[in-house]
Amino acid sequence: MSHIQRKPPSVQPTLYLRQVELGEMANYVYLIGSTTTKEAAVIDPAWEIDRIVEIAKADSMTITHILATHTHPDHVGGKLYGLQIQGIAELLERVDAKVIVHRAEADHLTPLAGSNIVRVDHGDTLHLGDVAVTILHTPGHTPGSQCFLVQDHLISGDTLFISSCGRVDLPGSSPEQMYDSLTNRLMKLDDKTVVLPGHNYAAGRTSSTIGEERKKNPCLQYRSLTTFLRAMGNA
Template sequence: MVNYAYLIGDSITRECVLVDPAYAVDDLVRIAQEDGMTITGVLASHYHPDHVGGSMMGHTIEGVSALLENHHVPIHVNTNEAPWVLRTTGVSESDLCQHSAGDTIMVGNIEVTMVHTPGHTPGSQCFLAHGCLVSGDTLFLEGCGRTDLPGSDPSLMYESLNMLAQLPDSTIVFPGHAYSTPPDMLLSDVKATNYVFKPKTREDWMAWFGGAG
């Protein structure tokens, strides 16, 4: 399981946010600093430790709690995900900036839209900026996030995927894991090749993915 972490930044103002900085936090900070960027926040796609840090399969992942030791920046989460993030990471509620679907933040002059996509977790969210979608564990280039975990809901995943499918075909999808060879792909190609878009009704979807997505 290889995770992706992302940096969304403004090349003019030199401000940036880190997306899902769970592993190698010091390396992510170093990369941002070497590029002359100032980290102004964290975007958390969901609460799982491999995305925000915490305990997982007997291992401790440093994540956002380690980042906040030297960089006191807000962690942007969906309001439905906030309690889960608090339990997983041990950060304080005051460290979180809670959002609803459709909220936006500015990273320099770049507008980032919070796209609430429940299914994998109650408050899973994707991030849309400049025609790019950072899709977390909601949508992979092949497959989607599991729907048999605590807080998962396969019916909501069906709705979330259908909502994402309505974005422009020219949208570039950047997933949360390297489960396929290319690191990113046009949404039009994802819809054409990803098996999660084959079911055309909720009933068909539930028959295929009612247990695990």
């Protein structure tokens, strides 16, 4: 009698993911990693560094990486509107971690992170134990804005919000690049992808999906760059 061996179904590594609203500008800070190896990354740690460290410790996670969606002070630390925000520099005093930033903005982080900086580009992959994080370069809000795709979750920073997108009227912003990032990068993702934005700008809604944003987000309803620019006040 022959014996048929069936391959066991593939199982995704168990994802560790925490979303925490911190600071005075309704920022979301994320902790992601592997529950198997207990390695974790913190995304955009600008505010309440003690609390971030305490959360990781309570969950028995070791912070090995710091990920920056972009280098505005409310996401990485520094001076903003007269405030000195703690940010990455203070976190590095507490943990030994590599700082992942897009190469277009790496120089902005040198005063905060120094030799800890790792420059990345679109399509690069970071491994947190057995959990893979894919880098998506999404310029528009800033030249080096990037999103992080981990399993079926997109941590979208200030590129894509729930029912809106990031500002394109700031120094270094580009409405043309924002349109391209939204249309040709993020809208290519599966509709079921969970969207986790960089700020709580949606009246307490903490997440959405690509499919929902595709249908309802006003910033994603423009069929051409010309109409998008006109809506953004740049035509």
